[in-house]
Amino acid sequence: MTLNFAHRGSLTEAPENTLPAFQKAIAHGAKAIEFDIQLTKDNYLVVCHDHKLTRFNPWTNKRITDLTLSELKQIDIGSSFNENYTGITVPTLDEVLELCPKNILLNIEIKNIPVIYKGIEEQLIHCLSKYNRFENILISSFDHVALKNVQEIAPTLPLGMLFYYRILNPWDYATKSGLNIASIHPNNVYTDRQLIEHCHNKGYQVYPFTVNKKERFNELVAYGVDGVFSNNPEIFSHE
Template sequence: MPLNFAHRGSLTEAPENTLPAFQKAIEHGAKAIELDVQLTKDNHLVVSHDHKFTRFNKNVTGLIKDYTWDEVRQIDVGSAFSEEFAGTNLPTLEDVLDICPHHLFLNIEIKNIPVIYDGIEQRLLDTLSHYNRTENVIVSSFDHVALKNVQNINPDIDLGMLFYYRMLNPWDYAANSGLAIRSLHPNQVYVNQTFVQESKRHGYEVYPFTVNDVNRYAELVDFGVDGVFSNEPGVFGS
């Protein structure tokens, strides 16, 4: 059965990358969740896709890295979604791990572009080790140097290599990267049967993002993908 990831939690039902979104994904029976991590000014792992707050709170300027955790926790990112979630803040990775059962598979993306967070890999792996969550987890990133740093620290961590744009023979790139990649995470728009077959031939699982149309999901499953990242409960809850 495909392993489908709730992308930033159930983001159509609650503010993305917040505890309510993750809780709703769990309630839908999600077997896996995707989330993003960045570092605050005082090196706390905060769960957020955007480097800025403006999409969720237009009154807050600057980047996440400019704020301490005590400051971040006071920023409302829920009201822009709906008044029901007024006062909801971004969580730390620890907050999320506290509510996620160990059987739930996690994909943790290091958001290292365009901001490069020095030391985020060590901080992430220390946190996962503390929570005994070094298994049943994939660490992914568009920053493949970050993946190399993760591998250097703990070669037993599963790695997922993200690609946004089409590139020539990404399976060859992965094979020649020196990284022990478990899975390729391509933009779903260019994934076809050849992409999946060649990736599998090289020994890689394939998890396209972001697949919200159920017909496209069925097509990708027919191609042989191992799962997808999705905002749609009808997909990630299946």
């Protein structure tokens, strides 16, 4: 059985990383959902992938870090997807935690670089504590220093180590990092049977991103992958 993640919610059916996208993923029976967090100018945790919202609203050129939550909530990011989503805005982490049932695994990706959000790890742990959401939580990042910061605050939280480019023996790198790594999240482009087997031998689960074609998904399952991140409901709702 694979544990597949709805990548930014069901982003082919609703604007990515929004409450409607997460509602769609839940309706499909997704067992796991992935989303990204950033900090506003006034230190509110919000769920968004891009550092600017220009892709969703061409009139907006400011970065999230330069906007207050109030200013961010005035920006429509839904109508560019479909007029039925006009008025949809970037959600807060609080809103997402309130929406998603506790039996769904939430992969929360800390979206550092090119902006380094000082204190985002403390804010994240505080928010999880407020909602008593330390079960079924996986914290991931391409910024491995951010993972280290999370571990120092909440040592028992499982961590997912993201890799975009190929590096030599990522399983050894993860082991030598001293971090509480539960899973390796490689780019699916270079994920093969050998990488998966090496990671498994070190005790790491493997969740490649982003796998949208059923043929590639079936190939990775045959290699022994533990799950994938996907935009395809046929995959992320697959068991």
